[in-house]
Amino acid sequence: MREITFNQALNEVFHEEMDRDPTVFIIGEDIGEHWGGPFGQFQGLFEKYGARRIRETPISETAILGAAIGAAATGMRPIAAMMFADFLGVCGDELLNQLQMRYMFGGKLKLPLTILASIGAGASAAAQHSKSIYGWLMAIKGLKIVVPSTPYDARGLLKSAIRDDNPVIFLTHKMLGGRRTSQVPDEEYLIPLGEADIKREGSDVTVVATALMVRRALAAAEKLQEKGISIELVDPRTLVPLDKQTIIESVKKTGRLVVFSEEPWTGSFAAEVAAVAAEEAFDFLDAPVKRVCAPDTPVPFSPVLEKFWMPDEEDLIKAVTQIV
Amino acid sequence: MGGNTMEIAREKLIDMFRTMVRIRTFEERVSREFAAGKIPGFVHLYIGEEATATGACANLRPDDYITSTHRGHGHLIAKGGRTDLMMAELFGRKTGYCKGKGGSMHIADADIGILGANGIVGGGITIAGGAALSAQMGETDRVVICFLGDGASNRGTFHEAVNLAACWNLPVVYLIENNLYAEKTHISDTSRVTNLADRASAYGIPDVTVDGNDVIAVYEAVGEAIARAKRGEGPTLVECKTYRWHGHYEGDPQTYKPDDEVKEWKKKDPIPAFRTRLIEMGVLTEEDAVEIEKEIDDEIEKAVQFAEESPFPSPEETLEDVFV
Numbered sequence A: 001m002r003e004i005t006f007n008q009a010l011n012e013v014f015h016e017e018m019d020r021d022p023t024v025f026i027i028g029e030d031i032g033e034h035w036g037g038p039f040g041q042f043q044g045l046f047e048k049y050g051a052r053r054i055r056e057t058p059i060s061e062t063a064i065l066g067a068a069i070g071a072a073a074t075g076m077r078p079i080a081a082m083m084f085a086d087f088l089g090v091c092g093d094e095l096l097n098q099l100q101m102r103y104m105f106g107g108k109l110k111l112p113l114t115i116l117a118s119i120g121a122g123a124s125a126a127a128q129h130s131k132s133i134y135g136w137l138m139a140i141k142g143l144k145i146v147v148p149s150t151p152y153d154a155r156g157l158l159k160s161a162i163r164d165d166n167p168v169i170f171l172t173h174k175m176l177g178g179r180r181t182s183q184v185p186d187e188e189y190l191i192p193l194g195e196a197d198i199k200r201e202g203s204d205v206t207v208v209a210t211a212l213m214v215r216r217a218l219a220a221a222e223k224l225q226e227k228g229i230s231i232e233l234v235d236p237r238t239l240v241p242l243d244k245q246t247i248i249e250s251v252k253k254t255g256r257l258v259v260f261s262e263e264p265w266t267g268s269f270a271a272e273v274a275a276v277a278a279e280e281a282f283d284f285l286d287a288p289v290k291r292v293c294a295p296d297t298p299v300p301f302s303p304v305l306e307k308f309w310m311p312d313e314e315d316l317i318k319a320v321t322q323i324v
Numbered sequence B: 001m002g003g004n005t006m007e008i009a010r011e012k013l014i015d016m017f018r019t020m021v022r023i024r025t026f027e028e029r030v031s032r033e034f035a036a037g038k039i040p041g042f043v044h045l046y047i048g049e050e051a052t053a054t055g056a057c058a059n060l061r062p063d064d065y066i067t068s069t070h071r072g073h074g075h076l077i078a079k080g081g082r083t084d085l086m087m088a089e090l091f092g093r094k095t096g097y098c099k100g101k102g103g104s105m106h107i108a109d110a111d112i113g114i115l116g117a118n119g120i121v122g123g124g125i126t127i128a129g130g131a132a133l134s135a136q137m138g139e140t141d142r143v144v145i146c147f148l149g150d151g152a153s154n155r156g157t158f159h160e161a162v163n164l165a166a167c168w169n170l171p172v173v174y175l176i177e178n179n180l181y182a183e184k185t186h187i188s189d190t191s192r193v194t195n196l197a198d199r200a201s202a203y204g205i206p207d208v209t210v211d212g213n214d215v216i217a218v219y220e221a222v223g224e225a226i227a228r229a230k231r232g233e234g235p236t237l238v239e240c241k242t243y244r245w246h247g248h249y250e251g252d253p254q255t256y257k258p259d260d261e262v263k264e265w266k267k268k269d270p271i272p273a274f275r276t277r278l279i280e281m282g283v284l285t286e287e288d289a290v291e292i293e294k295e296i297d298d299e300i301e302k303a304v305q306f307a308e309e310s311p312f313p314s315p316e317e318t319l320e321d322v323f324v
Helices: A006-020 A045-053 A061-073 A085-089 A092-096 A098-104 A134-138 A151-163 A211-226 A244-254 A269-280 A303-309 A313-323 B010-035 B050-057 B073-078 B083-090 B124-137 B156-167 B196-203 B215-230 B259-267 B270-280 B286-309 B315-319
Strands: A002-005 A024-028 A054-056 A077-084 A114-119 A144-146 A168-173 A181-184 A197-200 A205-209 A231-235 A238-240 A257-264 A290-294 B065-067 B144-149 B172-178 B207-211 B236-241
Touching: A002 A006, A002 A151, A006 A024, A006 A045, A006 A151, A024 A045, A024 A061, A045 A054, A061 A077, A061 A085, A061 A092, A061 A098, A061 B124, A061 B156, A077 A085, A085 A092, A085 A114, A092 A098, A114 A151, A134 A144, A134 A238, A134 A257, A134 A269, A144 A151, A151 A168, A151 A181, A168 A211, A197 A211, A205 A211, A205 A244, A205 A313, A211 A231, A211 A257, A211 A313, A231 A244, A244 A257, A244 A269, A257 A269, A257 A313, A269 A290, A290 A313, B010 B050, B010 B073, B010 B083, B010 B215, B010 B270, B010 B286, B050 B073, B050 B144, B050 B172, B050 B215, B050 B236, B050 B270, B065 B124, B073 B083, B083 B286, B124 B144, B124 B156, B124 B172, B156 B172, B156 B196, B172 B196, B172 B215, B196 B207, B196 B236, B207 B215, B215 B236, B215 B270, B270 B286
Parallel strands: A024 A054, A024 A077, A077 A114, A114 A168, A144 A168, A205 A231, A205 A257, A257 A290, B065 B144, B144 B172, B172 B236, B207 B236
Antiparallel strands: A002 A181, A144 A238, A197 A231
């Protein structure tokens, strides 16, 4: 076992998968010799694989994602590095319409493509560099969505994402990248897409959380334990496909559900999970389903405002104590 | 009619004639079947522009790629698409190219390099770059023709994709079919550039403007562009000036087109001009030409019969082909 950060986990996977499969390449802005990406996740790749497989582009998100789609449709296995998830708005057509090639063409081709994007508030990066857009992405059909919360998960999930024959978007929270560490085994492992992980077992309330909110939920769970409230924390790890079974089983056990998600309420991933529980576990619920989300506003800049905007431990503790 | 026809093999010339007749006959039949209510949705017909797709694709091998547009039937037929499978798709049948999931705007055949018609104007331009990247990274001598209209040349995708392809010397030919109208708006209202090929200078790539109704001129101009691409010298912008006889969509009353303009362009019908020329050259006799026209009539008749006799997909097939 050894301890690695999130960004190390990603970097190692890029090296290993590019060694393993010559059709894997990375395309994006500033991923080459001068920067290695804003979070350092691409360091050392240009030196090893050169400009042929580390395709550093102009500031052209539309051309990047379009080229990745075209390359995937013709036998390559591209990784499109979009930097901030907010920039996906630039290539809205490619994401919303062109990725649906497989379905539109009657299943006649596959698009083995991974899209990387950084999500999340907490860095005072304001409205155009902080969004998590889960609900927006979930509205796109034919796209798998991965949101790891630990370096261990990131390592295993990214391998599965790259090897998947479908378009997969892999979202990393910018406040986890260089800070959070995990113990990882020396040998290779993959984590299948579509399997939730129970990050903490408990008996009173099920909390569903992703990315940075998993960390905050764990801290909240410690405090709630002191009050005698036992939290079961479910990290879905992939929003699509969603492991409904694990969530429902947990709700059946605890009878209570709080969805803790860093995104505005309306049209959110949290809304989807709440609906799943209402439809499929209603008879087991002992209290109303609660959502702890951000307000229906863009992400603000000033640390004071941003802190208010982000769901935190206290918000979660308050919601849990309201229903037990 | 320009070009040195004598240098082109007899079989190639006859093939080009056959392809133009096939496109015209297919499209006229689609127009009738649409008017009769047998084809759901929208169709955008290529009548009048046959020489452009035919001359361009006559340079391609089956393993070369094209990206097409919402007005794509002509491109697909010129690239070798089967008219029976196309017709069945237009009729929404299970036997169609996309099993009834795509319709007119999403027909594709990856086995012969057709990366799809596209319902989004300018949607294929970035995808073409990705296919060209595959060709380049795979060290093949494959090339891509990216068909786009005058309307699409005003999309941002055009700028991003052509610039990227120029930076990387990608083996792609951007072919603008300037048929004067973007939907219902004349090009003079949407661009101050008269020859759209002039935009090439902004990207530092060569350009050529040709008579898009002269199949030989198109064949030769695109042939030179392809030779350049295969030498590793990157993209070329080819503008083919042509005219759309039908409306933007079937049913469009076309009140925006001056009568004189329509008359002038109908005099420049590419098919009779080429037919006469081939007969004068002794490549075809009148009897040969009639025989080809009859063969194609039979083919399209059979395509319609195949479509009409084919079953619809079962409703549950809606759920298939989202993911691999």
